[in-house]
Amino acid sequence: MVSDKKSYPYMAWVLSTSFKPKQIEITNQGYRMKGYTPTDKAEGRHYNLSDLYESKDLAVKNGMLKLDEMREALAKRKAAIDKKAAELAKHA
DSSP states (O other): OOOTTOOSSEEEEEEOTTOOEEEEEEOSOOOGGGTEEEBOTTTOOEEEGGGOBSSHHHHHHHHHHHHHHHHHHHHHHHHHHHHHHHHHHHTO
């Protein structure tokens, strides 16, 4: 995660929705109360400080951790669905 004490502009890494690492330029602080920081004027997007990384390696590492969390959540959902299917099978 990138510190919120940096001077502007600076470069940071983010993960896109497809989890592709991308380098962006942060130009100013943005909405501090909500922890968001806007990027350059060309994109005009806002990012949460916890989604900004100092290097591509850190972005990839944290992306892998997020994917592991998604896999765990999916496994729990599958177990719940299987349990419901078993309950329904009892009444069939």
